[in-house]
Amino acid sequence: xxRTTDPLARVSAAPVHGVAFILKKSFISALVALVLFxxxxxxxxxxxxxxQLIYWTRFGDLAMLVVxxxxxxxxxxxxxxxxxxxxxxxxxxxxxxxxxxxxxRFVAPALLVFTFLVPVIFYDQRYILDLGILxxxxxxxxxxxxxxxxxxxxxxxGYVAFYAVGAYSYALLATTFGLSFWVCLPLAGILAAFWGxxxxxxxxxxxxxxxxxxxxxxxEIIRLILLxxxxxxxxxxxxxxxxxxxxxxxxLTNTEDGLAAKLGIAFSPTHRVVFLFYLILxxxxxxxxxxxxxxxxxxxxxxxxxxxxxxxxRALGINTTKTKLTAFATGAMFGGFAGAFFATRxxxxxxxxxxxxxxxxxxxxxxxxxxxxxxxxxxxxxxxIGGFELFRGFEQFRMLVFGSAMVLLMIWRPxxxxxxxxxxxxxxxxxxxxxxxxxxxxx
Amino acid sequence: MNTRATxxxxxxxxxxxxRFGGIVAVNDLSFTAKRGDITALIGPNGAGKTxxxxxxxxxxxxxxxxxxxxxxxxxEFLLERLLDYRIxxxxxxxxxxxxxxxxxxxxxxxNLMVAQHNPLMRASGYSFLGLIGAPGFRRAExxxxxxxxxxxxxxxxxxxxxxxxxxxxxGDQRRLEIVRAMCSEPALLCxxxxxxxxxxxxxxxxxxxxxxxxxxxxxSVLLIEHDMSVVMGISDCIFVLDHGVKIASGTPQQIRNDxxxxxxxxxxxxxxxxxxxxxxx
Numbered sequence: 001x002x003r004t005t006d007p008l009a010r011v012s013a014a015p016v017h018g019v020a021f022i023l024k025k026s027f028i029s030a031l032v033a034l035v036l037f038x039x040x041x042x043x044x045x046x047x048x049x050x051x052q053l054i055y056w057t058r059f060g061d062l063a064m065l066v067v068x069x070x071x072x073x074x075x076x077x078x079x080x081x082x083x084x085x086x087x088x089x090x091x092x093x094x095x096x097x098x099x100x101x102x103x104x105r106f107v108a109p110a111l112l113v114f115t116f117l118v119p120v121i122f123y124d125q126r127y128i129l130d131l132g133i134l135x136x137x138x139x140x141x142x143x144x145x146x147x148x149x150x151x152x153x154x155x156x157x158g159y160v161a162f163y164a165v166g167a168y169s170y171a172l173l174a175t176t177f178g179l180s181f182w183v184c185l186p187l188a189g190i191l192a193a194f195w196g197x198x199x200x201x202x203x204x205x206x207x208x209x210x211x212x213x214x215x216x217x218x219x220e221i222i223r224l225i226l227l228x229x230x231x232x233x234x235x236x237x238x239x240x241x242x243x244x245x246x247x248x249x250x251x252l253t254n255t256e257d258g259l260a261a262k263l264g265i266a267f268s269p270t271h272r273v274v275f276l277f278y279l280i281l282x283x284x285x286x287x288x289x290x291x292x293x294x295x296x297x298x299x300x301x302x303x304x305x306x307x308x309x310x311x312x313x314r315a316l317g318i319n320t321t322k323t324k325l326t327a328f329a330t331g332a333m334f335g336g337f338a339g340a341f342f343a344t345r346x347x348x349x350x351x352x353x354x355x356x357x358x359x360x361x362x363x364x365x366x367x368x369x370x371x372x373x374x375x376x377x378x379x380x381x382x383x384x385i386g387g388f389e390l391f392r393g394f395e396q397f398r399m400l401v402f403g404s405a406m407v408l409l410m411i412w413r414p415x416x417x418x419x420x421x422x423x424x425x426x427x428x429x430x431x432x433x434x435x436x437x438x439x440x441x442x443x
Numbered sequence: 444m445n446t447r448a449t450x451x452x453x454x455x456x457x458x459x460x461x462r463f464g465g466i467v468a469v470n471d472l473s474f475t476a477k478r479g480d481i482t483a484l485i486g487p488n489g490a491g492k493t494x495x496x497x498x499x500x501x502x503x504x505x506x507x508x509x510x511x512x513x514x515x516x517x518x519e520f521l522l523e524r525l526l527d528y529r530i531x532x533x534x535x536x537x538x539x540x541x542x543x544x545x546x547x548x549x550x551x552x553x554n555l556m557v558a559q560h561n562p563l564m565r566a567s568g569y570s571f572l573g574l575i576g577a578p579g580f581r582r583a584e585x586x587x588x589x590x591x592x593x594x595x596x597x598x599x600x601x602x603x604x605x606x607x608x609x610x611x612x613x614g615d616q617r618r619l620e621i622v623r624a625m626c627s628e629p630a631l632l633c634x635x636x637x638x639x640x641x642x643x644x645x646x647x648x649x650x651x652x653x654x655x656x657x658x659x660x661x662x663s664v665l666l667i668e669h670d671m672s673v674v675m676g677i678s679d680c681i682f683v684l685d686h687g688v689k690i691a692s693g694t695p696q697q698i699r700n701d702x703x704x705x706x707x708x709x710x711x712x713x714x715x716x717x718x719x720x721x722x723x724x
Contacts, residue, residue, distance in 0.1 A: 019717075145511070181491070222499060258636070265513060268557060284654070290574070293573075293574050294570065294574065295571050297567050297573040298556075298559075298560050298563040298564045298565065298570075298573070299567075299569075299570045299575065300565075301549075301553060301556055302557065302560055304546070304548075304549060304553075305546050305549065305557040306561075308546035308547060308548055309544050309546055310573075311502075311540075311544060312540070312544040312545070312546065313527045313528075313557075314502075314531075315527070315531060315538050315540070315624075316531055316537070316558050316560065316623070316624075317499060317528050317529070317530075317531030317532035317560065317561050317627055318528055318560050318561075319528050319532075320528065326570075344653055367463070400607075421548060423549070423550045423552070423553055424493050424553060424554065424556075424605070425550075425552055425556055425584075425588065425607060426550070426596075426605045426653045427552055427588070427592060427604040427605060428604065428605055429605065430605065431550075431606065433548060433549075433550065433607045433608050434607070434610075437547050437548045437607040437608075437609040437610060438548030438607075439547065439548055440498055
């Protein structure tokens with residue numbers, strides 16, 4: 001990974017400590033471990049056969065753990081002293097980092113080509129295709145949320161609401177009025193954008209944590225409405241029988257007028273999966289294209305300026321109200337598109353699919369990827385969703401491994417995988433800006 | 444308002460008061476800034492200078508009073524009735540801040556482009572034409588870049604145009620903030636302590652820049668400043684504030700010799716101050 005001389009990293013790299021310091025620190029760690037584990041590990045309680053409480057002690061295990069923490073703590077301190085500082089301070093030689101920068105330019109095109117080829121390479125592996133569709137859905141959601149969080153710096157914890165609005169818009173319009181997917185898609189986007197503006201209005205004055213709480217509540221409100229408005233949304237039963245997408249009017253079914261019959265090839269259910277794969281890829285690329293274009297337009301620059309300093313924006317004659325609302329609406333619209341796709345892919349939706357966990361996951365993707373970076377978000381989505389699947393075998397340790405991985409990543413790359421910001425306009429040559437300058441926004 | 448006054452005064456503040464709860468920050472202040480002049484607002488710390496600025500720029504709504512801005516073509520705006528962003532957009536009043544408020548993570552050039560947001564927004568057809576790359580927008584954007592380049596040339600920062608604004612030296616950041624305000628093509632430029640933290644040489648450069656802005660662009664300047672070398676060097680007219688009240692006004696020469704001003708600045712004890720005040724009347 002290309003490592004640059006990061007002043008913050010250099011400061012955080014602690015100098016080599018003396019033996020006494022390390023022992024003291026390890027002792028404290030061991031003490032904390034003892035207090036924590038004495039009840040969690042040391043004493044095991046269970047309900048007895050007649051319902052009474054029985055317990056037994058496991059002091060041996062407890063002692064082992066505490067000693068383990070003590071030893072591990074010493075090890076970490078030693079490693080911090082000997083390995084970390086050189087790794088952080090001695091940046092790579094200029095030639096090496098230069099090559100890395102050159103290589104990085106090819107990462108995005110290479111990824112894109114690979115993504116296009118996925119259905120060709122893995123045509124027989126339904127699992128991989130399904131996983132690819134899932135990853136691409138989250139890439140699209142991540143790119144959509146990136147407009148709100150990464151560019152405009154507005155912390156949105158209720159993004160799943162727009163995903164839900166899009167999904168239910170399509171499901172209801174399609175099942176009630178029999179409209180086709182291609183008519184419903186823009187409608188779902190428009191409806192989600194409308195709700196984005198609606199959410200935007202009350203939260204315009206809020207910043208930071210307060211904004212996060214209100215958006216969080218908004219996400220829950222939408223979910224509860226979907227859950228309780230039985231007549232329209234079907235409540236917890238959701239909506240079934242959502243029409244599958246057609247290839248511009250030609251259904252992908254095993255019938256006379258199906259696509260396979262028209263092309264004169266044997267019908268296979270994989271056709272639809274491949275079609276869905278390219279559909280979400282196209283939608284995601286549309287999101288990406290629009291976001292990249294918008295970023296270079298005055299509105300995109302105003303979003304980023306808003307993230308950097310709202311007061312200065314107002315002093316320069318930028319209508320911050322409109323700017324925030326357009327950011328919310330744009331992000332919500334892409335969420336709505338993704339929602340419509342989700343509905344048509346699943347064929348069935350219920351409020352269960354739109355819990356806070358989804359919002360948190362998408363936000364984690366954006367933060368992990370490096371706020372504002374399109375490539376970073378895509379990589380983070382692959383890592384997160386792919387990682388989830390990769391560790392599926394570990395079952396109960398999955399979340400543990402994943403949590404640790406995220407903590408480590410945030411220690412080493414606090415500004416996300418790609419923490420650089422590319423300028424939107426340049427005179428001589430575009431130089432990437434170090435993340436230490438770029439603000440995260442405060443609401 | 445008679446016609447003579449509208450043609451010469453760009454800013455006319457009358458009976459401006461600003462109260463925060465029980466604290467009177469500005470009390471019945473009236474002053475005018477002449478078109479094409481550099482007008483300075485000075486006073487000891489806590490005199491209410493920045494409050495006046497915030498009222499003019501719309502960040503505060505004054506408790507009472509009227510702030511009338513007359514543009515070069517004779518159009519009048521009552522600033523206390525405008526929303527803060529419209530004061531910059533419509534009334535063409537630009538301001539800088541005491542503590543520099545650049546967009547640190549954006550390049551110097553981008554900072555100047557953000558300042559041209561409103562004309563560019565119109566040219567981009569509110570993003571719709573810009574999204575499809577309409578040639579009209581491209582031309583407008585190139586013009587905006589040229590304007591930015593012109594201002595970067597003026598402050599000698601062209602070579603650092605593509606560097607993050609936050610990574611520039613302090614003095615450069617100050618000047619960049621001033622030219623960023625100039626990029627919004629204001630009729631009145633309000634500078635809140637532009638020389639704060641600058642050394643003598645940088646203050647001298649600032650004087651040259653401000654005089655050039657007035658000479659080449661006909662922009663009127665209103666500034667708050669503590670650095671007397673700046674104030675006395677370039678101001679056409681000075682108003683002195685103390686405890687929210689105007690205590691003196693006049694040319695730099697008059698202000699320099701005004702005993703009330705000296706008393707306010709040197710912090711004379713009550714008796715002497717009283718004597719000076721009475722003597723000055």
